[in-house]
Amino acid sequence: MPVRLKRVYDEPGPEDGRRVLVDRLWPRGLSKERARVDEWLRELGPSTELRKWFGHEVSRWEEFRAHYRAELDAPDQQERLAHLRELARKGTVTLLFGAKDPEHNQAVVVAEALAAPD
Numbered sequence: 001m002p003v004r005l006k007r008v009y010d011e012p013g014p015e016d017g018r019r020v021l022v023d024r025l026w027p028r029g030l031s032k033e034r035a036r037v038d039e040w041l042r043e044l045g046p047s048t049e050l051r052k053w054f055g056h057e058v059s060r061w062e063e064f065r066a067h068y069r070a071e072l073d074a075p076d077q078q079e080r081l082a083h084l085r086e087l088a089r090k091g092t093v094t095l096l097f098g099a100k101d102p103e104h105n106q107a108v109v110v111a112e113a114l115a116a117p118d
Contacts (some may be wrong), residue, residue: 003088003114005107008096012036017092020084022110024051030050037096044080046106047071061104068109081113088114 004016008027012019012035021027021037024045045051046068054064071077088091097103 002092002110003084004092004094005111006094006096007100007102008035008037008098015092016094018087019094019096020087021096022107023096023098024048027099030098035096044072044077044084044110045086048059051106056099056101056104058101058104060062064069065112068106072109072113076096081110084110084114 005089019038021040022044024042050067054060097105097107
């Protein structure tokens, strides 16, 4: 499955394929035209409580990852992940995120969940 990760603030490119935003909140200061998001799966983002607790503190990354993976095990989240898998079977999918850190954000966890066996 061709799944890529990209910061939503970075310039869109033809190699992105289908661009899917996986943040619960729309990125600050970014117009929908400039973002060129094909689909926004806001419900796939971590819960508000988990997102606020994490606060992009790298020291909390492993615990955030574990809690978020548990959230992604919920049936409604599994349906959303199945939808992303189906999109990826048809072509490249780029998971978009707003965080500044490309290695410690929810899109990384979503990509890991997509790579896990069904």
